[in-house]
Amino acid sequence: MAPITQGAKDHWSAEAYATSASFVPKLAGKLLQYLNPKPTDKILDIGCGDGKFTENFIPAIESVLGIDSSKSMIESANKDYGSPKASFRLVDCRYLEKVTSIVNGSWDKVISNAALHWILRDETTRMSTLRAIYGSLKPGGTYVFEMGGHGNVAEVKTALIYALVQHGIPIEKAKETSPWFFPSDTWMRSALEEVGFQVERIELEYRPTKLTTDAKGGLEGWVRLMGAQFLEALPEEKRDAVVRQVCDVLEDVVTRGEDGSQWLGYVRLRGIAKKI
Ligand SMILES: C[S@@+](CC[C@H](N)C(=O)[O-])C[C@H]1O[C@@H](n2cnc3c(N)ncnc32)[C@H](O)[C@@H]1O
Known part of the structure; x- marks a missing residue:
C-alpha cells in the first residue's frame, strides 16, 4: 500500500535519535501505566519512531501497528521489532483521516509518546488528526498520550528563535519556523472534548530531563536533531555557527554545577481519553 507522507522531507534519523534522544522512549513509565496493556488489545501507536517505545508493550498485547512519517524511523522499527x-x-498522521484502513473503529487503544507536538504543529490539520484518532477507536476504546506541553524546552526554543533573529530573519518568521505545538492542558481537554472524547485525566508535569553524554549527542546533538527545521531557515554555511551560538548561550542554563550534567526543562502533557 502506498505510504501517506505527502512527500515531506525526513528530518529524522533513527541513528541520530538513538544518540541524542535515547531517553525519550525510556521515560514513559507513567504513560505505559495508563495504557494498562491487556493480552487481547489491538493497539495503534501514533508517531512510533524507531519502535523502542512500542517494544515496551509488545509482549503484553495481541498486536500493534506503529505509524510514523519518517522513513528512517519506520525502516529501523521494522528491522528491529517487526514480527x-x-x-x-x-x-503522515496529519492526514490520518485519509487512511481508511486504519481509521475504521477497530482499535482497542491508541497510544502516542512524544510525537503529538510535532504532528499537531500544522494548524490546518490539527483537529482532523484528533478526529481521526477518535474515529480509529472502537466504542469504549481508550486514547493515552504524552507530548510536549505549554512551556516545554522553553530555553532552547527562545535561544533558537533569537539566534535566527540575530541572523536577519524577521521575528514573526523565526517564530513560525518552530516545528512544535506545545498546548496547555486546558487547550487539549477542550480539543479532545470537541471531537467527542470523554477526558478521564489530563496533567501537565515539569520534568527536567538529562541529556545524553554521547560525543555526538548532548545539547549539540539534541539541537541539531530536534531543531533541524529552525536551522533550515538559514543558509547552510551559517548553520554550524548558529548551533555553536545556541549551545554557548544555553551552557550555564542547562548545566548543573555539581557534576556538569546537562538538563533541559521538559514539560509533559499527559492524558487518558475515552471514546464513548
Ligand atoms: C521524539 S520522536 C518519538 C518517537 C517514539 N514515540 C518514542 O517514544 O521514542 C517523534 C516522532 O514523531 C514523528 N512524527 C513527526 N511528525 C509526524 C507526522 N506528521 N506524522 C507521523 N509521525 C510524525 C517523527 O518522525 C518521530 O519519529
Missing part, C-alpha cells in the same frame, strides 16, 4: 504481532508503516 507477526508488530508492524510499522509510513503514514
